[in-house]
Amino acid sequence: MPLTDDELDRYARHLVLPQVGGVGQQRLKGANIAIVGAGGIGAGAIPALAGAGVGRLTIIDGDHVDLSNLQRQPLYRTDDVGQPKAHLAAAFVAERNPHVAVTPIAERITPANAAVLLANHDLILDGTDNFATRLLVSDTSTRLGVPLLSAAAQQFQGQVALFRGHEQGRPCYRCFVGDAFDADDCDTCAELGVLGALTGTVGSFAALLAIRIIAGIAPDAAGTLHLFDGLSLTWRRLNLVADPSCRTCGSTDMTDG
Numbered sequence: 001m002p003l004t005d006d007e008l009d010r011y012a013r014h015l016v017l018p019q020v021g022g023v024g025q026q027r028l029k030g031a032n033i034a035i036v037g038a039g040g041i042g043a044g045a046i047p048a049l050a051g052a053g054v055g056r057l058t059i060i061d062g063d064h065v066d067l068s069n070l071q072r073q074p075l076y077r078t079d080d081v082g083q084p085k086a087h088l089a090a091a092f093v094a095e096r097n098p099h100v101a102v103t104p105i106a107e108r109i110t111p112a113n114a115a116v117l118l119a120n121h122d123l124i125l126d127g128t129d130n131f132a133t134r135l136l137v138s139d140t141s142t143r144l145g146v147p148l149l150s151a152a153a154q155q156f157q158g159q160v161a162l163f164r165g166h167e168q169g170r171p172c173y174r175c176f177v178g179d180a181f182d183a184d185d186c187d188t189c190a191e192l193g194v195l196g197a198l199t200g201t202v203g204s205f206a207a208l209l210a211i212r213i214i215a216g217i218a219p220d221a222a223g224t225l226h227l228f229d230g231l232s233l234t235w236r237r238l239n240l241v242a243d244p245s246c247r248t249c250g251s252t253d254m255t256d257g
């Protein structure tokens, strides 16, 4: 898939980076990323991924823009209140980069549709804001064998991690948070608050990891949790471990009880 003259100009600042170059840019062009949630995290990640030339983006979000979203979701304008986020985000991508094929899915992700919506992607970026959905997306990604970039932000704290739970001995998101939250459908962001610029920082960092993974820039450090504190302005890293008894990725056979 050779790059056109327009693409050579558009991605000139990538092409001169030895870690990206023509090979990395073509990998980006050939990639297909699913983004679950076009809220604060998605609004940080989507412009970066579109600008970087990821060839195909699927944007899954069943919500409509609410006035309280505008404090942290720069994809949307005041006039967009009441409109479906997936379609607005897709229109933004199309205007930002016509080389990106974008598919909006204006539906909430559920156990009934998750596998169909997330199949046939190279990477899933989850920026949703409740544990039940995050565990559903994680379990689905593990079963499909698709790597998961999980990103979240609340109050002043952000966290991002890449999971390859489908690979032997690597943790999945469920190994990290456990089974206690499957019924937790509350909107933690609404309950606890979140600083507006934090979600953009975390979403943009998630996009940086996605671009590194797809372009093959560096070892992808699956299982490393990146934590950002917006009060102390520090990043920390924690190594997560696989839970052998994890009901999604675990090696222990639990069926005999």
Ligand SMILES: [Zn+2]
Residues within 6 Å of the ligand: 165, 171, 172, 173, 174, 175, 176, 242, 243, 246, 247, 248, 249, 250
């Ligand atoms: Zn697991």
